[in-house]
Amino acid sequence: MRPAAATTAAATTLGPTLGIMPEMIRCAWSLTDSLMVAYHDEEWGVPEHDEGKLLAKLILDGAQAGLSWITILRKREGYIKAFHGFDAERIVHYGKRDIERLMKDASIVRNRQKIEAAIGNATAYLKLKERGVDFDAFLWKFVGGETKHNHWKTIKQIPAVTKESEAMSKALRDEGFRFAGPTIVYAFMQAVGMVNDHTVDCYRHRELSKQTVAANATPGNRV
Numbered sequence: 569m570r571p572a573a574a575t576t577a578a579a580t581t582l583g584p585t586l587g588i589m590p591e592m593i594r595c596a597w598s599l600t601d602s603l604m605v606a607y608h609d610e611e612w613g614v615p616e617h618d619e620g621k622l623l624a625k626l627i628l629d630g631a632q633a634g635l636s637w638i639t640i641l642r643k644r645e646g647y648i649k650a651f652h653g654f655d656a657e658r659i660v661h662y663g664k665r666d667i668e669r670l671m672k673d674a675s676i677v678r679n680r681q682k683i684e685a686a687i688g689n690a691t692a693y694l695k696l697k698e699r700g701v702d703f704d705a706f707l708w709k710f711v712g713g714e715t716k717h718n719h720w721k722t723i724k725q726i727p728a729v730t731k732e733s734e735a736m737s738k739a740l741r742d743e744g745f746r747f748a749g750p751t752i753v754y755a756f757m758q759a760v761g762m763v764n765d766h767t768v769d770c771y772r773h774r775e776l777s778k779q780t781v782a783a784n785a786t787p788g789n790r791v
Contacts, residue, residue: 595770597723603641613776615715615761619703623693624654624758626740627686629756630675630747635641639677646675651686680695685746692744708762710736715780717764717773725766 598608632640650673652658670683709733712752740748758765766773
């Protein structure tokens with residue numbers, strides 16, 4: 569997810585309207601909608617290592633291209649249903665009828681290129697699996713296997729692309745993934761906790777940093 573532009577984390581007068589604690593400081597981009605608040609508090613930046621969920625998030629970030637994240641967030645349940653829970657084994661067998669079915673489904677973004685890319689990405693994912701490649705390790709190697717905690721004071725400081733996202737993008741595209749450019753990939757890295765890009769005054773930055781320290785201190789754990 570690439571959040572909409574905002575300058576800093578903040579408590580806001582929208583808090584009571586959205587049913588959130590107004591004194592809780594959050595990244596400002598999350599404060600426009602209750603769905604965004606929940607996503608910010610519960611998902612964004614939390615390390616994800618489940619291969620199927622990583623594929624699903626990569627597909628959804630690809631679907632976001634040219635759109636706002638709230639659009640995809642509102643359609644996420646529709647995507648889960650339309651794409652059979654993002655089951656790669658099922659998606660890989662989608663044919664013309666399925667593509668036409670999806671093109672008529674208002675619960676998702678009806679863009680043929682993005683739909684075909686989702687099918688292609690499921691295929692690329694399964695080809696990696698057939699070669700014995702661990703998708704989790706394949707992706708997380710670009711940050712050394714653990715979360716990189718940044719210390720941004722404002723969202724304006726957060727880059728859209730990094731050398732790590734460029735390297736991951738190239739590796740994914742070399743394997744046949746589409747809608748996986750460096751900007752999309754960096755948004756993906758933010759979403760799945762490869763980088764902690766909550767601004768430093770956001771309460772989630774502190775929580776995620778503490779969780780990483782605790783996980784690293786536990787033998788056998790990985791972040």
